[in-house]
Amino acid sequence: MDASDTEIITAIRGGDSGRFEELVRRYQPRLFATARRYARRESEVEDIVQAILVRVFQNLDSWRGDAPFEHWIMRIAVRVCYDALRVHQRNREQPMAELSEEESSWLENHAASPEDRTDDTAAASSLVARAFEELAPASRLILTLLELEDRSVREISDLTGWSIPLVKVRAFRARAEMRRILTRMGVEKYL
């Protein structure tokens, strides 16, 4: 049977730092999925996950065990991803590109019909990813957590350290910012 998180952490605190590898193996898929929502390319994803895990190791003594370890590690993950987004904003690479054929086709097929369809989520995901690239870091973080990961305002407040009213205000501003970006992308002509 696998050792619990608490047992592994107790062993690491006792000097057996090699056992951190078990925690890495346990949490890395979840961390990779999280980092992929914020990174621009795969090499960046690996750097972000590595930065998260190094920070987790260095701060392991501050985990008191009153909340599940998974929550604590996700809090660090969200903060490292937010730092990475702020670095991105300083080094923006390219201006907004034209809509691809798949994206235009998704908009043509879906914009006029009221019902949701489950097909062709890749084109929608690509459109959302391109719009998110243009968002300010705080807006991108909040919309990713609230709308893509479907988390509650309270959870987001716990993860980010922002107060609940601040989360709500930032969510409101982020939605307005995304609408402006979609307008700039030329989405309005499909309405």
Added chain:
Amino acid sequence: MNLEDLRQKLVRSARRHPVSDAVPYAFEQRVMHAIRNAPAPDPFLPWVAGLWRAALCALAIALLSGGFHWRELVNASAAAGEGVPDAELLEVAVLGDLPDFDSIDSEAPTP
């Protein structure tokens, strides 16, 4: 359909698109290597950040109080010596404590 409806629809559709949780081969070894080679966090780092902030606050206070005293000095000198040029006031302020060279010359013993 308005823009907000379309935005929500886009996000709902994107939410259904799975995000890969694939991990590169032997990634845990890379992490363990990075941890072994990572420099130990500096215990004085929080102190350094705090001291920097304190230094900036102190500088701001020094500038404000300097500005305030400068204004006071200018007002006082204007009241005390109306018509006296600033250069003369500065000379008085800087050289006020020096001995009077004329009197030193007159007190010097004659050969």
